[in-house]
Amino acid sequence: MEKVLLLHSSSDGQTVKILQHIEKALGEDCVCEFVDLNTATSVNFADYSRVLIGASIRYGHLNKKLYQFIEKNLLALKQAKAGFFCVNLTARKEGKNTPETSVYMKTFLKRSPWQPELQAVFAGALRYPRYGWFDRMMIQLIMRITGGETDTSKEVEYTDWQKVEAFADRFKTF
Template identity: 60%
Template sequence: MKSTIILYSTQEGQTYKIAQFMAEQIGNDSCELADLHQVEDLDLSSYCNIIIGASIRYGHFNKKLYQFIDQHKVDLISAGASFYSVNLTARKPGKDTPEGSVYIQKFLKRSPWQPKHIGVFAGGLYYPRYSWFDRVMIRFIMSMTGGETDTSKEVEYTDWEKVALFVKKVTK
């Protein structure tokens, strides 16, 4: 029996990559990873520690995150589950905290579950992997926010030390 489960909702894979890193920090033998979009009939009560991670796309979390929370709210609350958000805005100081993240503030107002611990991590910018439309839109957003606009580049903004500190905090 695995004692920790990390559920993730990812668009381009960075949230999953962060979940994998967390599992390595915890110990793969005692940690299970699961795609939040593909789990059905999951019994969360059998886990000592629950961590959920979700990415932002065009300013919003995937609606399946909220559906999952509604379905499992009682278990998330009783387990003292933790949550982490992944977004490109978090590459800027002050936007990488629960208090400074507009996405987390909106999440906390909308969600019936209030996580015990919250992490906010910068994601990755993978222009070559995006569709033409996404590449154009993300480049426009990045130009407005002072970010990378060279569409031939891939840039990982995740602060892995910060992720490791979050893991230590949520697994005490």
């Protein structure tokens, strides 16, 4: 039985939902453990055969705790079979939804001392009714500027689940 570590830094839960989908795609031969990067104190990478980190973008940035975690665990990450994906609303658009075309992935790779071999970018979800007033207004403004959904009564999931499953297949054989 393979043991897999699924680390996440999620703002509104879509990153965790994507990891749960990947867990199902990995099948019964894998036991997955979920760890929140925002609260993780230490991780023993030797306990896992594979590691996957998923992180969401909020207001144009990955959480600084992600970078702190990477710096603290850089050697272990470099030695592990480890992959990374980021989740953002910009990836809902063709041409902004791959590691090569995502400004967020490019920024991550410039800032991070860890350069994961396995990478992906997924579109997230827009959950207006769940946001507080400030976040709802700011995200609505951003969506207006970028030509997205502005109706604050709606929830829209942009994640391409077939793309997630294809990535899970790549992660399985990585």
